Amino acid sequence: MGTKAGQTAVRADQIAAALRRGIRASEFVPGQRLPEVDLAERFGASRRAVRDALAQLAHEGLVERRSNIGASVRAISIPEAIENAEIRMLVETLCVTLAAERIDARGAAELRGIGRALQAAADLADVTAFAEATSALARACARLSGHGVAQDTLERLRVLNARHNFRVTSSPGWLAAALSRRMAQIEAICRGDPAAAAEALREHSFAVMAGLRALGAGKEDA
Amino acid sequence: MGTKAGQTAVRADQIAAALRRGIRASEFVPGQRLPEVDLAERFGASRRAVRDALAQLAHEGLVERRSNIGASVRAISIPEAIENAEIRMLVETLCVTLAAERIDARGAAELRGIGRALQAAADLADVTAFAEATSALARACARLSGHGVAQDTLERLRVLNARHNFRVTSSPGWLAAALSRRMAQIEAICRGDPAAAAEALREHSFAVMAGLRALGAGKEDA
DNA sequence: GCGCACCAGATTGTGCACAAGATCATGCAC
DNA sequence: GTGCATGATCTTGTGCACAATCTGGTGCGC
Known part of the structure; x- marks a missing residue:
């Protein structure tokens, strides 16, 4: 739309x-x-x-x-945040797949730029900057996929679990692991490898969902 | 939400x-x-x-x-309607999979009731009634999946391509083919076979998308 | 002491009237 | 005849005041 x-x-x-x-x-x-x-x-x-x-x-x-x-x-419960991540994974998988199929030099340059921002944020252990760059990556993938409905759907889902995502990202060791998965995702898209890009994304999504579950086990939020 | x-x-x-x-x-x-x-x-x-x-x-x-x-x-173009169907397929596949895993006697009875409504509508060649029953089926699957976010996401996507869907459903021979796929989907869910349910749904979704493409080839809408 | 009706306060819901902005037609200058 | 400035008209945008409704506390009756 x-x-x-x-x-x-x-x-x-x-x-x-x-x-x-x-x-x-x-x-x-x-x-x-x-x-x-x-x-x-x-x-x-x-x-x-x-x-x-x-x-x-x-x-x-x-x-x-x-x-x-x-x-x-509105209080967003951990189970709902997990459901949210689940739907996002489905749609984002489609996006990175399409993006890998349609990637061009300009798009690759943009993604690699975001990759450098991720690296910089991780080096500084700047959780907020890392979250922003991650968001930028998701938007870029959605846009580069050329899939308007997917883009809008993701935009709508993204705002909901910003709070919980922040808590997951703040857990020790998260940034390094997330960085390596995101880099794999970016490189796979840039070299036009849809399957690898989708796999990297799915791996990250599962990690996010696991992190959310761990959050739920520790303390209930709603 | x-x-x-x-x-x-x-x-x-x-x-x-x-x-x-x-x-x-x-x-x-x-x-x-x-x-x-x-x-x-x-x-x-x-x-x-x-x-x-x-x-x-x-x-x-x-x-x-x-x-x-x-x-x-707003005019919804055929390409956008296809994108819409694509996202719906992803989310609905998840829904019918979960529904098949969690189905109980009560849910099965409800789905079979919708199945009878589909059969009746197809027998009478009542396209509107068939569309309504189809919508009811989609809602029931979403609800029975227990996945709130998927339910809301689908609700949001559903309203958009009602017009185009009607045109696809009106094409000759569509009702019979759709009925058989929907019945396969319902039976798969009721017997607790997630893979078969997902496959039936995907088959139907691809048919819908093909129908939309045929529509686009015949006459542009926007 | 307990329950219920009632009242005061706060908050949203809505109709009205006017202001702001955009489109379209008109008329003038060239 | 063409291009542009200008004004009329339509449509939306918004502030204000009042009405409707819910919540929480109070006092009366039992």
Whole structure:
């Protein structure tokens, strides 16, 4: 479905983006209520814009709304995060396969650039930068696959488990292991080897799901 | 992300549902403009409710909105419908696999009931009833899989290519072929055979995609 | 002490009126 | 006849005020 144009108002999109960032950064914690007037004051916008932004986020699954009661940050359980990763694996496997089949010099250069960013982030043990580069890699693969629906579907699923992913990525030794798998994925795509690219991705996805399960075993989140 | 509660207003949801039906029934054709005031008058609602409904549909990809210009029914191209079917195949394959692994007597009875509805619709050559039963089957499989994210993802993808699917289903001989594949899928799930269920589904999905390609070869839609 | 009705507060839901922006037709200059 | 500036008209965008509804606490009755 391509990129959404001027969905509602420009202002509402800005507020939605700010809220997304806030939720991802745990500035707003799961269960926290989000009264429209408070957000309106905080962002210097009208209640209507906030309202539209909340509707958007509710549709994405980031917040929960109840009639005449209000919006609150939705708690995403570990099992749901695992389900999410499972669906993402299916779609991303398709993406990297297609990307490997269609790769050109320009695309390969882009992927290798992201690979260098991953390497740099891992060297510095910068979890946030690594997460950003990982996100960039996923987006690039989706775009290079030329599969619009896959791209949109992934975009929608990505926002949901940012919080949990951060916790998995923070576990000791994760960055090094993730880096090697991501590099294998990038190189496989660049040399036009769909099977190897898919395998590298699947390997990483399973590791993510295992990490999420370990998280769930240690402490329940919702 | 479970079921969305009182997303915005009750009224807005009703209007959105009515618009979805209208678009599916080609009452509103692709490209047709949807001025807020006209819809408000038509549904006897306020402009605000219509506005919220349009925002919802825009997020689903059914309508396109441009700032200060208005909303219009989005044209879904054949290539996009094929991409859509491709992603659905991936997720539905997971669903029927899980459903076959977890099937119980109650679920089997439900699926066989849908099977009878399919048979009846095919006997009467009732394309609409067949489409409805097919939709019910997809929903049942998603629910019986116990995979919430897959269920939501499919729900979202389903609304998009209802129009094209109708055209494919209307082609001569389709109902009989589809019926036999669907019955194979149902029986495989009911006897707890994940591999066979997945295979039946994949077979059907490929037939749908081939049908869509044939449609595209005959006449472009967008 | 317990349960229920009721009231106060807070929060969302919505109609109305006006402002802002874009499209299209018109008319003028060249 | 062609190109461009200009204004009319339509459509969406938004602030404001009030209505509807839910929640939590309080007081009365038993």
